[in-house]
Amino acid sequence: MSGAKDDVILRMKDLKINIKVDEGILTVVRGVDMEIRRGETVGLVGESGCGKSLTSKAILGINDKKCKAEGQILFDAEGTGMVDLLSLKPRGKEIRAIRGKQISMIFQEPMVAFSPMYTIGNQINEATLLHITKDRKKAKEISLDVMKKVGIANAEKRYDQYPHEFSGGMLQRALIAMALVCSPKLLIADEPTTALDVTIQAQILELMKTLQKDFGMSILFITHDLGIVARMCDTVAVMYLGRIVECASAVEIYGNPMHPYTQGLLGSVHKIGTKGQKRLFSIDGTVPLALNLPKGCGFYERCSKRIDGVCNVHDPRLTDLGDGHRVACFACTGCPGKEGSVHE
Amino acid sequence: MLKYVGKRVLLFIPTLLIISVLIFFIIQLPPGDYVTSYVAAMAAEGEIFTPEQIEGLRAQFGLDDPWYVQYFNWMKGIITRGDFGYSFEYGRGVWSVIMDRLYLTLAVSFVILVFQYVVSLPIGIYCANHQYSVGDYALSFIGFIGTATPNFLLAIIIMYIIYIRTGNVYLGLFSTEMLQNGMRWEYVPEFLGRCLIPILVIGTSGTCGIIRTVRAQMLDEQARQYTLTARAKGCSEAAITYKYCLRAALNPVVSGLAGSLRTIFSGSTVSAIVMNLAIQGPVLLAALKSQDMYLAGTIVLIQAVLVLVGTLLSDIALAWLDPRIRFSERG
Numbered sequence: 001m002s003g004a005k006d007d008v009i010l011r012m013k014d015l016k017i018n019i020k021v022d023e024g025i026l027t028v029v030r031g032v033d034m035e036i037r038r039g040e041t042v043g044l045v046g047e048s049g050c051g052k053s054l055t056s057k058a059i060l061g062i063n064d065k066k067c068k069a070e071g072q073i074l075f076d077a078e079g080t081g082m083v084d085l086l087s088l089k090p091r092g093k094e095i096r097a098i099r100g101k102q103i104s105m106i107f108q109e110p111m112v113a114f115s116p117m118y119t120i121g122n123q124i125n126e127a128t129l130l131h132i133t134k135d136r137k138k139a140k141e142i143s144l145d146v147m148k149k150v151g152i153a154n155a156e157k158r159y160d161q162y163p164h165e166f167s168g169g170m171l172q173r174a175l176i177a178m179a180l181v182c183s184p185k186l187l188i189a190d191e192p193t194t195a196l197d198v199t200i201q202a203q204i205l206e207l208m209k210t211l212q213k214d215f216g217m218s219i220l221f222i223t224h225d226l227g228i229v230a231r232m233c234d235t236v237a238v239m240y241l242g243r244i245v246e247c248a249s250a251v252e253i254y255g256n257p258m259h260p261y262t263q264g265l266l267g268s269v270h271k272i273g274t275k276g277q278k279r280l281f282s283i284d285g286t287v288p289l290a291l292n293l294p295k296g297c298g299f300y301e302r303c304s305k306r307i308d309g310v311c312n313v314h315d316p317r318l319t320d321l322g323d324g325h326r327v328a329c330f331a332c333t334g335c336p337g338k339e340g341s342v343h344e
Numbered sequence: 345m346l347k348y349v350g351k352r353v354l355l356f357i358p359t360l361l362i363i364s365v366l367i368f369f370i371i372q373l374p375p376g377d378y379v380t381s382y383v384a385a386m387a388a389e390g391e392i393f394t395p396e397q398i399e400g401l402r403a404q405f406g407l408d409d410p411w412y413v414q415y416f417n418w419m420k421g422i423i424t425r426g427d428f429g430y431s432f433e434y435g436r437g438v439w440s441v442i443m444d445r446l447y448l449t450l451a452v453s454f455v456i457l458v459f460q461y462v463v464s465l466p467i468g469i470y471c472a473n474h475q476y477s478v479g480d481y482a483l484s485f486i487g488f489i490g491t492a493t494p495n496f497l498l499a500i501i502i503m504y505i506i507y508i509r510t511g512n513v514y515l516g517l518f519s520t521e522m523l524q525n526g527m528r529w530e531y532v533p534e535f536l537g538r539c540l541i542p543i544l545v546i547g548t549s550g551t552c553g554i555i556r557t558v559r560a561q562m563l564d565e566q567a568r569q570y571t572l573t574a575r576a577k578g579c580s581e582a583a584i585t586y587k588y589c590l591r592a593a594l595n596p597v598v599s600g601l602a603g604s605l606r607t608i609f610s611g612s613t614v615s616a617i618v619m620n621l622a623i624q625g626p627v628l629l630a631a632l633k634s635q636d637m638y639l640a641g642t643i644v645l646i647q648a649v650l651v652l653v654g655t656l657l658s659d660i661a662l663a664w665l666d667p668r669i670r671f672s673e674r675g
């Protein structure tokens with residue numbers, strides 16, 4: 001899980017994403033720091049709209065033109081070493097050589113992730129033809145091979161079929177095949193099982209785990225489902241309102257959640273066999289709008305442990321508690337005054 | 345697929361029969377008939393017919409029979425002899441009147457159709473790819489003006505400008521010399537120049553419509569998830585535009601082709617009159633006005649056939665374009 005320092009293949013430094021809207025500029029991602037190591041699965045957890053999808057798409061530079069990303073995303077690219085992905089032109093050749101080849105992505109809804117106009121084979125081939133070989137025959141062989149690996153039965157026949165002839169689960173397999181066809185170093189999985197029913201979900205997750213071992217890749221797993229995180233991830237980063245509020249190993253997060261938001265999230269998961277508690281826990285209040293954010297901690301309004309005069313004045317930053325467990329909360333790390341804990 | 349096409353073609357027969365009855369019924373609906381309008385026209389020139397002469401004309405043209413008998417005779421002629429009836433106005437067979445102008449009409453309309461698509465597709469794609477840019481606004485502005493301006497008005501404006509600039513009036517496709525001496529090579533540039541006006545005038549309105557459609561469709565497609573998937577795969581923007589977006593955006597454009605076939609045949613009536621083009625549209629208008637019923641009926645009937653054929657062709661094209669349609673046809 002945790003290797004040497006140079007094993008880091010992706011490092012985000014103070015990533016910020018702004019979206020221009022009529023009312024002003026929304027800062028949707030407000031300074032994310034994160035590291036992904038070789039072979040590691042990092043879970044990025046948070047509720048809808050907290051900026052986790054934007055963060056992941058920023059890695060590939062495929063966010064909408066309206067989104068402006070700042071900061072650094074360093075990636076250990078093959079051949080060139082560490083490059084700042086944000087410094088590459090979003091439509092340029094360099095980033096396109098990385099997309100699909102070294103970093104690839106699978107999406108939430110497989111049903112709309114394929115163009116209905118072309119066969120599955122055609123669309124899986126595309127990445128191979130772009131990045132590996134120009135030989136169509138070879139590309140087909142590679143595609144068929146991967147299709148078999150992801151468990152698509154009768155791959156030769158399926159290769160020539162159109163997306164509407166596939167079931168949702170099969171399409172997700174095909175989408176995974178398409179993402180893996182060039183053996184990427186990093187796979188970004190943006191809620192890959194949300195649109196699938198539970199039994200298929202389990203199959204797909206098992207498949208991803210197996211493939212990760214075979215291909216030796218890292219996975220950035222974006223989800224709001226804590227059950228999936230527990231099952232899949234080595235490290236978990238909890239995101240709230242465009243920031244990572246807590247980051248630790250999966251075992252730590254589940255055994256020893258520190259941030260009130262993480263505690264709330266875990267408390268609102270239904271566990272089979274729990275007695276006594278009749279109602280599920282829910283976090284009070286709603287997420288504030290990312291426009292004209294109040295000073296201080298973004299979770300202040302909803303927090304049960306808030307310290308008046310501190311949390312609504314100062315902005316907490318991720319602070320290492322010593323064992324790799326990092327949290328951004330004054331209630332956990334002590335009040336500001338200590339060096340490095342306050343950013344204001 | 346063949347079976348499907350065969351079925352559709354067989355369906356043409358009852359459809360056309362119903363349409364032809366309707367056409368005939370509607371054309372003879374206005375009070376009076378060709379003889380009435382002929383007598384009125386002659387009276388205006390000072391020639392007065394006696395009631396006996398008028399009756400004689402009626403009997404000669406078979407206009408005394410009730411309309412369904414006339415319809416039946418007309419249909420019988422078409423089916424058994426390929427005879428589309430007699431044009432009172434021209435004093436000869438309807439078919440030969442139509443053939444007079446057929447080639448020119450087809451040529452002009454076809455060039456206009458090609459012009460429309462060649463111009464509008466790239467502009468539509470450009471506007472979508474550069475949404476809200478200066479170029480997009482400028483082209484959209486021109487597009488709206490083009491859609492909103494009636495063709496005949498545009499024709500008059502262009503002819504006026506040409507007259508002011510050159511002192512020549514370019515009416516029709518052929519100059520007087522061309523008509524007198526027949527076509528010669530030295531006339532070709534002028535002929536092409538004369539063609540340009542109707543192409544611009546009749547072409548623009550359709551062009552603007554297609555630009556708007558293509559632009560809106562392309563924008564829709566660009567927002568789709570699969571566009572993002574393609575981008576995440578490392579596809580170039582050109583591949584995304586042409587392979588993914590344009591292919592899907594073409595659906596409504598292809599459906600629109602169905603109506604174009606009819607327009608190709610008859611051309612644009614009002615603009616053709618303004619520009620003095622010898623194409624089919626003005627003939628139809630004149631035939632309707634003078635109640636030259638067989639001529640009018642035949643032209644409208646041919647238009648109906650072309651609409652049917654056009655619809656079939658565009659359905660086939662759609663099935664070829666979009667695999668989802670292709671497969672649902674089998675079921």
